[in-house]
Amino acid sequence: MGKYISKRLKNQKLRLERLKNAKSIHNTIPTSTEHVTTTIEKKLKLARAQLNSTSTSTTQSTIEDEFSSPDIPYESVNIIVSIGMILNLVNKLRCPSCDCVGKMSEKITQRRGLVYNIKFSCICSFEMSFTNSTQLVHPTTKRMDELNMMACVAANIVGIKRTGMTTILGMLNILPPVQIENWNKYQKIYSDALDVVKDESLGRAADEAAEQSSEPADHEGVTNIKVSIDGTWLTRRGHSSLHGIATVCTTSDPSKVLDFECLSRYCTTCSGLLGIKEHSPEMYQQLLTQHIASGCEANHSGSSGGMEAAGMVKVFRRSEAKHLLRYTTYVADGDANNERALIDAQPYGNMPIQRLQCINHFSKRMRTALETIKNKYKGEKLEDGLPIGGRKGRLTDDKIHQLTVSYGSAIRSHVNDLESMKVACWTTFYHYNSTRENPNYESCDPSKCHICKHKSFDSSKHSIASAVMNVIRPVYEKMCSEETLSKVVDGGTTNPNESYHSYIWSLCPKTQFHSAKYVRDAASLAAILYNDGYQLSFTKLLQQCGVQSTIPACVRMLQLIDNQRLKDYKLKTKATRQKARQRRILTEQRLNQKEKYTYTTGAFD
Ligand SMILES: [Zn+2]
Ligand SMILES: [Zn+2]
Ligand SMILES: [Zn+2]
Structure with a gap:
């Protein structure tokens, strides 16, 4: 009997129940031709199916008909x-x-x-x-109220804490929220509830990843999957990396947060105790021992550089027990710390872990390599007697940018096949190596190429002189080789991690101090919002906190946020998103050139 068998059986039962629920929902909704396209839309569909299967109400809603009946039951609205x-x-x-x-x-x-x-x-x-409020229905509390609970949750959603809430209430001519000791009790209920809801959400993400995995579960019920990993940290000016978070996202469709680990070098209690140390060293020692025994917030003592790697190893090590998953393939950016740490740690024993490059980060190597070549030939004359850079037809900054972008897009559009990826990457080289007199367009994609599409397109603006192309050919020989490209085949991006990170930091303003506990809660909240949207997350969270009244104004606000996110995402069509990315790359490139000491990603050698 494998050690995870009982957990797998439990999970299977849960999954079956969910499936049954999902089917019954499907039968009650008139089937319409649905065009689910965007990631956010898919997530909201999943979340709303969850909502309908858990709620006892008979009202069913789809994304489209949300506000067809704007009648609010006013008797349940607060004024x-x-x-x-x-x-x-x-x-x-x-x-x-x-x-x-x-x-x-x-x-x-x-x-x-x-x-x-x-x-x-x-x-x-x-x-x-x-x-003016009903009491909280919660097993561990007495004389606690729904209204105060909701004020505490609100402060956490917006990231303003008790002080911010006091300001808002004061401006509305309302006296402050509960006193700090009681606020902490509400905060504790919130944190505990958040942990429950977060674990459920991560569990659903794990189930989806296992279902979509190309490999079946082994005899112990554990499935090997591909994930994307990344790290992020929060510093206050003048401190070096107080908080770090290692994050793992699924590569399934839609991608979700699977697990994360927060690390901190700072503990509020420890630094508070330092004040006692000076005038009473004995008492300090005694209090410190007590504090360490009851749990210190600081859980990382090494350098801030090792923070992310230490967290990543923890997350990989617990994946089998926590999710019945092994992260045997991962997509990561250029940072080699994680790779080294994971190789040393061997979280799955002898089972090898494959690392793939993040396509976005990987294609930036082309720019680094071209810039290196350009610097190398600075001040020299090429075979046609002209310098490498400078003007039209030479290796200008804009040309380096264009070459990098087309290299990246060649990889992206052939990500699953090494042979065609190689051809596509070389095509970008030949493409710039051609003029109308001496065309070289045979192998290019006519739908993407300006010269093929528009007969009047002035190719001289586009092409690069052959003397320059000869000089940069070695770069392409390396960057388009099978050995180099094999690192991105079947790869992905760390985009899901990056947008998850931006959710976390939006809850932790950089101008304020945050305790390790607060950052951990922010990471949990960000995870459920990223995975399931606002309505499902807060419906579950408030229930778990013991809020049982109907709160139509709150539900309406949550739906509005979800719908707005959907709209914002839809507004940005694929084309504008691509343009935005190119702009970002260009700005970054210009900033890099301004800095004397640049950070190079995998410098070409
Ligand atoms: Zn009377
Ligand atoms: Zn401490
Ligand atoms: Zn072409």
Whole structure:
């Protein structure tokens, strides 16, 4: 009996149930011809199928008909009123005891953050009380309120913490949220709930990856898959890398966050204790021992460079137990630290791990190589008596950019086949090596080539002098060789990791200090938002926090955000996205040239 068998059986049962649910949903929705295209659209479809299978409500929604019925059940919507307004209302009514009108007065019997208990008493001694929130339904808590819980979740979504929430409330003429000790209790409930929802979401991503894997599960129930890995870190000015995060995403369709590990060299408690050390070293030692025993936030002591690699090894090592997966192939950018660490760590014993280059990072090597050649021939005359750079038909910065872009796009459009990739890469060389008098276009793709498409296209603007081409030919001989290109065959990009990272940092403003715990929560929140969108993530999260009331205004906001993300993505058509990428590459290239010491990716040698 394999060690993962019981977990696999449990997962299979879950998957079957999900499948059943998905089928019943499918039967109730009138089948229409759906054109699911974008990644975000696919994710939202999956998320909404989840939502419908878990909710008991009969309302079913698809992405298109979201706002066909904009009626909001107002009795469940919160509004802001002053206590005086409620008193005015009460005083328009008759007292049930003495039948008088307008003899009521109010008294706040208790305030817990946003929640008020108000007592209205009549001069006849009749009393009635009023509260503006229901209590949280949560096994570990007493006297905690939905409204305060939601304020805490809100502060986390926007990344403003308690201080920011106090500002917003103050500007709305509302007293501050619950005091800091109580806020921390709400924050604890939020963190625990977040962990549960995050693990579910990562688990679904793992199931999808296993289902789409080209390899079947082995006798222990573990599947080998291809992932993309990358790292990111957060620094405050003047510190060197306080927080680092190693991230792993699936390469399935749509790609999702599979796992991540946060590392930190900083602990709030430890640095607080340093203040005691000076005047009372003994007490410091005692407190430090206690603190270490109860869990220190700092979990990395090495250099910040090794941070990402250390996290990556952890993530790979736990993949079998956590997800029933082995990350036996991974796509990564130029950083060699991870590769070295993974080779040393051997997370899967003797089973080899294959590394593929990120296509985006890889194609930048062409630029590095061409720039190196250009520098080498600086001040020299080529065989036609002219310098290498300078003007039309020579190796200008724009030409280097164009050559790099066409090299990258040749790889991208032939990513699954080494032979045709090689041909396509050489084509980009011959393409620039030709003039109308001496054409060399036989092997090019007519649909992409200006010269083939437009008979009037001035090829002299386009071509590069043959003396220059002869000089850069060795670069192409290396960059278009089977040995070099085999590193990107069947490869992918680390784009999913990069957009996940931008989600994380949008929750951690660089101007503020963040504890290790806060960064970990931000990474969890970013993962579920990236994987499942806002509506599913927060519906599950609020349920897990014990919020049971219907919250139509909140749901509406979540749907709006999801739909807006979808619209933004659709607006950027493929063409504009490509243009944006080219612009980005060009700016980066110009910035690189300005810096005296440049960071070179895999310099050509
Ligand atoms: Zn009365
Ligand atoms: Zn510590
Ligand atoms: Zn052509």
